[in-house]
Amino acid sequence: MAQIQLAGISKSFDKTEVIRKTELEIEDGSFCVFVGPSGCGKSTLLRIIAGLETASAGEVRIDRKAVNDVDPSDRGIAMVFQSYALYPHMNVRENMGFGLRMGGTPKAEIAARVTRAAEILQITQLLDRRPAQLSGGQRQRVAIGRAIVRDPKVFLFDEPLSNLDAELRVQMRVEISKLHKSLGTTMIYVTHDQTEAMTMADKIVVMRAGVIEQAGAPLELYTNPDNAFVAGFLGSPRMNFFKARMAADGENVATLPDGQKVPLPALANPPQPGEELLLGVRPEHMDSARADARLTLPVDVIEHLGTTNFVYATGPAGETVVVEKRDHADATSHVHCMIEVTNMRVFALTGARLR
Ligand SMILES: Nc1ncnc2c1ncn2[C@@H]1O[C@H](COP(=O)(O)OP(=O)(O)OP(=O)(O)O)[C@@H](O)[C@H]1O
Ligand SMILES: [Mg+2]
Structure with missing residues (x-):
């Protein structure tokens, strides 16, 4: 479990500033959703937290310790992407355990963790299949399983459901919310779907053009938007x-x-x-x-x-x-x-x- 703070985070690519002086606190064990239109900087901010991108200014703190100089693999973070990028020649069991194997975790320990994660995600019966033999939703579950086995302090999700059809999206949305409830781990979830934000989040962070327009509980933002952008972005129609x-x-x-x-x-x-x-x-x-x-x-x-x-x-x-x-x-x-x-x-x- 972990609390996350962004203190004055800015990010420029060459001369273009894509994240501007961001201040944010994400409470321990909460489910925080970054939402906003395409190109507003959601993924970049998530990647800065993960350490896959370096901030141009400011500090990322995990449990009040600055981690700017900490390697991504040592931040206790696991990330799930839109493209699940499973290894096609490995079965589900091997895909899920791969990261741990590379990190030198003992075999028995890997097996135990994979078994437990598979039970949580209800994919035990799929452990011997290869990715090509799975549906989109099942593959996404395996990608989440690969994150769970690492027992991270924080889960980061970058639009994990956007490759799925509408019905499956709703189903996986509920699954991820249940997962959050049962694990109690801090989760940060990026989407440009306001329904996902409203239904999953403890805290919604509405972004536009590299700036946080407003952050708070879903209903707080819905009923008391700070500006017309937030008011117009949340709610459908x-x-x-x-x-x-x-x-x-x-x-x-x-x-x-x-x-x-x-x-x-x-x-x-x-x-x-x-x-x-x-x-x-x-x-x-x-x-x-x-x-x-x-x-x-x-x-x-x-x-x-x-x-x-x-x-x-x-x-x-x-x-x-x-x-x-x-x-x-x-x-x-x-x-x-x-x-x-x-x-x-x-x-x-x-x-x-x-x-
Ligand atoms: N490596 C890079 N080099 C230059 N510009 C970049 C780079 N990565 C992102 N950008 C720019 O930074 C801005 C924010 O990009 P980012 O990927 O964070 O947006 P996003 O909110 O995740 O959008 P989407 O919803 O489309 O995924 C965009 O204008 C993008 O073009
Ligand atoms: Mg993105």
Whole structure:
């Protein structure tokens, strides 16, 4: 088990800075997920923790000790990648034990650890097969098994499920969460799938362009996003954003493009009179019984998912607006959006949250 700290970590490739002054603490035994769009620096940050990449500045600390100069193999870390890279000529048992064999672990010890890991992952019946005789999900399990046998202090996963089909992804997601529960080992998991982040993490770290936008518990980020990027990144379908303008007379009221006035929640730093704003409302909050604002929008498409319905409509500025209607979503030409102020998040046009 291990606690991890990133203190002022920066990373440049040549002159391009891809990670900027990152501060982060990952609690011992927690499941931390790095999430963000492609190219934002998730893998690079993970590789810096593993020691596969050197930081240009800052310190990586494991259990409060700086490990910048510690060899990757001595950091007590095991990494699982998207491409499982199993040796095709070895069977599962040999693949799982390979790292230990290279490290000089006695044979009996290797056998015991492989047996135990195979039991945890329920792949005992596959130990004598070669990778070519396995399904994608089974191969990914072997790759995880290869990490488990090393008994690491920290597991690092870099998009381990992205080669699997949708159904298998969901299944493996649950498996990895269960694994975390039973092992209690610190895990850091990289994905660009916000659903994986929301469902697996104790702590989500949302990254964009080399910077951590916000870190915290999934529901904390979901309900209290620091900015419009985090608000829009977490949640599916994503949060609706409406452009609005602050009243000119100093009242705490904004005007929607259709001229409708919407009361705003109390803001510690209210915007200037006449300033443009973004009002964020999630699809599940567009059908409130106690509406402070009502919009009637033309319907484009209705998705019936069985448990719920998503109505896609065209918003006041031509944007797509998604309204969740849980009980009823009959085919109609227009949808009534009913918005309650308490469920509205207010952002400046820069994306910063106005509180
Ligand atoms: N070895 C390298 N040399 C130069 N630039 C690099 C190198 N590795 C990564 N980069 C750049 O650093 C940035 C971050 O890359 P990184 O692989 O960490 O992104 P990522 O968030 O993992 O993206 P993805 O979701 O696509 O895997 C990208 O702009 C990438 O082009
Ligand atoms: Mg990556």
